[in-house]
Amino acid sequence: MAPLKIIGGGYGRTGTDSLRIALDTLGYKTFHMKRFWEDPTINPDDFYQAQLNPKDTDWDTLYKDHDAAIDWPTVNFYQELLERYPEAKVILTVRSADSWYESIKNTIHKNALLRGDSWRDPAHERHLYYRMVYYACMDGFVCDAEKFQDEKLVKKMYLDHIDQVKLHVPKDQLLVMELGEGWENLCKFLNKDVPSTPYPKTNSTSDFKQYFKSKNEQLGFV
Template structure:
């Protein structure tokens, strides 16, 4: 299996699905939370890696068949992943913390409130994993709703940490509020600029329309 070549360090709702689509257009097979919802993942292994950071994790197994990875669960493991894949390039997309929080609250937060009994065994495992690891459990412990300012501070601290910790020659930082296009990404990855426009998908409205379908994928068939 080829190791990860591109690692997304940005939290969900910062254009990660558009980035996934863009990387696929550039020839990468890109892991994203959507793959997990489609049953293509190992939520139990990611949970174990989170619970036991001192133990070696089998990242090659968790990312088997993928060449790039963005969004959750990847964003929760940036430190070990850039160590495991030292040649991988890292892309961080920033966004204004207030608009980011509102986007999460009005979309993916709703998934965390679904009664896990509605899901099959895999779905329950995936939901437990996500609530446990995403921003160190702010969905699980109620902090996301109870203390928005603390959650926004964690979000900004994560972005600051990535910019300080990841070697600059391996890091591309983009800002969603300023618009994202092909030029910087393609130059960073050494890829030609596609003839097609940079993808802009998965708005809050679009995701909310899709949520019932995503939930149904995790229910007993």
């Protein structure tokens, strides 16, 4: 289905899952981190290798069944994707650094601590996924107990990323979308009619915990 028409520029925990549902509602087929749990045919190692060698990646193959891609790991190569798909539009989802850090701490980071060092163990059944996630989430900072304690630095990395997206992406191709926004600006940006249904509101901290509680139980984590 590639080429991509939509590229996500925002880190995880900035409303990307709600945006995923919104884009699907508007007719796109959206790639998101959750796809690794929903489609066993997607190889997380392909995305890990893309992070190591973005210049040598076949993006059409990587996103072959999608025309929109948001959240991690996609956000790590938004520049390469925009170079490959110069007509694509970029959506930068944002929220305050304080609320973002708190959300990350209680979701992705906490879940990563349950996994321990399983991302280092090639014998672990989810090794390839966990290794991809470790490096996808700010080069290990989100999933590392010691690194994540440096709250000031992690927040700075988040804010610096936002600044870089705004600097790199042409203004007429960029939508900065605040957490909690509805359909209006998004649909205007994409030249789509506003749906009659409310804008999605999903993957809150409690939703995240419930979703991954079942996944962790399936894999033997408590």
